[in-house]
Amino acid sequence: MAAIKTLNPKAEVARAAQALSINISGARGIQDVLRTNLGPKGTMKMLVSGAGDIKITKDGNILLHEMQIQHPTASMIAKACTAQDDVIGDGTTSTVLLIGEMLKQAEIQIQDGLHPRLIAEGFDLAKAKAQEVLDEVKISEEMSRERLCQVARTALRTKVHSELADKLTEVCVDAVLAIKEDQMPLDLHMVEIMDMQHKTELDTQLVKGLVLDHGGRHPDMPKRATNAYILTCNVSMEYEKTEVTSGFFYKSAEDRDKLVVAEREFIENRVRKVIELKKKVCDGNNNMFVVINQKGIDPMSLDMLAKEGIMGLRRAKRRNMERLALACGGMAMNSFDDLDEDCLGYAGSVYEHILGETKYTFVEETKKPHSVTILIKGPYKHTLTQTKDAIRDGLRAIKNAIDDAALVPGAGAFEMAAYDTLMKFESEVKGRARYGVRAFADALLVIPKTLASNSGYDPLDSLVKLREELKNNAGVPVGLDISTGEALNPVDAGIFDNYCVKRHMLDACSVIALINKSCTRLCCCSTNLQVTQPTPRHKDLSCLMHIAS
């Protein structure tokens, strides 16, 4: 204590109870901001920046990123949520609510004289028990399209309005099912997400093929190709210095010109090889030829291609090389030395669409697309971002469901079940740690309570109804019906959450709440805040430092 004062006389130090209250106020502050977001009836937040940038969101993680968080505890929670979003993709609002509530419940117990350590012990016990409950209530089954739709709809309804949510549900599920291959891990990168500032968000659609955000750069190039062979390659078709580090050494202007001609010839040979192949496969039929290159194609090469009626696109996304091979067949070529027909993919229709200065190239009607594109439309940039964020969450929810091969009944059903079990479990726990278990159980209720209050019902009233229902029908999941405030069976209503989201939520909450509670000393040194910590094992969660007292 004195040491830090000696090192830095300006340091401010907060001790035990004071430190705790600082931590709790941070957690509560952030909880208050996100509380209104939860559920399909939550409040949509519209952020208007000082410069006039608009951001519309209801996603906890995005909101946290938009806020300028200064409170050390709050930023620690924000960081944990970022980690959760990176790994799982959803459930950040619930996590924040739970952390805040756990600290609140713990505060009550601590004021009664319970040591934070004992609460920590209780939390650990309760967490283990809650995870058991989670495993009990989860529904493990083969994921049918209907189930996937239900889980995606549950996620999407909390992000965008219901009409759009239903539309996106179909789009997302179809996209995932298209790229899903048996016995292979699902790679969401194979779903390309492309946005177009055009029409309305309800025109968002799934394209069974690819949409590229660039087009031909030559006026004479065909704008539309039917029955097209697709050559995907990563070969430079532009005049440039040689690949090896070397310079041009020449004595006279003629020498220089010669070198330039020779270099040009080299590139032209490459283009000729493509043209040869085109002639070979397209002679005698009406098929067209499209070259999609990851490297550049310069105007002269474009001209050569255009003369042959070949559509040439340059600087494709690196990932699109992989996607193209999956969508159209064929393979991405790294050299033109051994070109033959097997390398080519096929698409029934390739066409350009121009919006302002941006060209979009649609590659459609592929035979068996293993890579698809979700084409987002919307009138403004901020609506596009909003839809994009929602789609990302929807896709993640579907992926999680497939990976877990299990779902958890939603609408607060898990929290109710866990509460019920924990209250029974409390009496089995010996010693004062049972108060920790109780605090944990009470904290879990924040989810159904917030759901109810966000939907305009009295939270306690609804809670009573839910507990009644739970008592009467043991073994049946009970959730909150947000349109009536009564109890409902989420399985019948098709409301499902991801198993891994809940599991991660339980983990993250108890760890963060523990750190904040057991932190007994908080130092503020000059302008940069440093908090001190008892155990180094949670270091990865934040850059805050905690010192044991």
Added chain:
Amino acid sequence: MSTSNVTRELVTIQESSFVYDSTTPTDINHDFLFRDGRTPLRQETYTPRVLCVDVQGSLHTLPALGTLYSPPHSHPSTSDAAWEGPVQMIHQLSQEKNQYLMDLEEEEKRYNSQPTDEDKDICVDDLIVSTKGEDNTTASTEKIYDLSKSVRVWSDFLRPHLHPNSIYLLNSLHVYGGRGLAGDGEGDLWGFPSGTTVFQREDVEEEITDRIRLLAESCNSLQGFQLLSDVHNGMGGVSSGILHHFADDYGSKDTITFAITPPHLSPTTTQTRLLTQAAILQSYAELSQLSSVLVPLCLRKSIFDLTAPVVSFPSLLYQEDNAYLSSSILGAFLETASTVYRTRTDPLPLAALTHLLTPTGRKVAGAGIVLPYKGLNEDSEVEYSESERWGSVVERGDRKGMCGGEREMWRGLVPLSAGACLTNNPISEVQVVRGNSSTKSSREENKSPLERCCVRAVDPLKTTPPFPAIFTKLTPTTFNRDPSMRKTKPVRVVDERVRSVSSAGVIQQCPSLCQMLRPALTAAQGLDVTKVTLLQEEGLDKDAWCGVVEGLQKLLLAYDTTPNQEMECSDDDDDD
């Protein structure tokens, strides 16, 4: 055909290059750095090919998407949210615009209200406004501003419109982690390793590389990239990630990297100072390996000592702690030097430039600037003149150590690559002179062993606002009535009316750069990273640091071949 990653201050540079667009007789081909475009409303645009990467919250009054393609919503309403439930509108406090920005806005409004005459001018860009809109009010280029106090971030003096894809903001939560933004300046602390980690995030990498790709796609013959980056913080790490991407996807293109250390840094604690220095050293080690040529730009006399004296220019007045003023000098240099590959007639390809500057694997090149510049033909004996044309004067240089008329030309040269002494025994160099007709333009004169490329452009360097008033003139002593003042030397005062100056820049490869890099290596060897907690938190371990030291050693090795030559060039005091 260049993409630059601009972090905070360097932006003057960009801005100073835009100003030129309304000049009529020009040697400069702007298509190299600008591109045509078209907004959804079918307006033709001409926007810079640039990608600015910055940290969230540093734009102040500038919307991230710009106003060119998406006119700002004047009154956003909750109905835009398209949500059945309740919508809460949260307004952030709007930042106050300074006088300059407000005048620009006025001009634009006036321009937009004018009926567009389609035959007259297809270039519907606000840059032209200044020449057209001179009706009764003075255009913003005519007025004199003192922005030195009001400018806080680069967007405060940004004149041109940017393409909506031009700005990418790193999320502050990823950047600063849990460290929290603790108010004034100290909060924006992040080291090189955090920068690398931020770039490795999938969403960040994808966004940045995709924007670069879109710019590259629109180029008919991409030559390479110019990368401008702060190196004293995590931006160095981000840049190294971008350079890795260049190496992967644009392998045959050249990258010229300008590593910038602004002079206003003053870390308060030892820990933060070490963090900053470690970032600088690591940036030099990494960036020099990945780019074709690395040009350090620094107004202090040492690249990593943050308290070393700043270089002084004979006829410029600037405060080292004012980023706006100091960056304008660096901006003037970049604008001058880049003329080499931007001239209308026979531009030097970037590949040739980098080849010229990096013989025998010497990746770091020195830079220097004469601002304002006076050529040989002008009378060098005049102590000062009230030349309206150049606005200011160059003091008579000390000719010690100079030989021949050629050296004479470069008196007043201030090396921007700290600590290096330029014009002494260069191996190869690129000289650029702007706005002065007295020098000849030549290419690769065969004057062995020196390889040289001289480029000249008639356009002077425009220093109309928002270029800060940093030029000085001497107050004529005759007007000084005070007898006590009469004996003293004439006082330099800031001349606010400088419209344009001539300038000369040089980038060269010389053995003396070794003197700049050696202390850096020593410092790197002397730093024990295990004792710096801030670096530990960033995840920098001993092995990684050994890699940095090795990198610097490798860099120095290329310079070590001629130990005798280094000794000869110790009289660098002339240039200051």
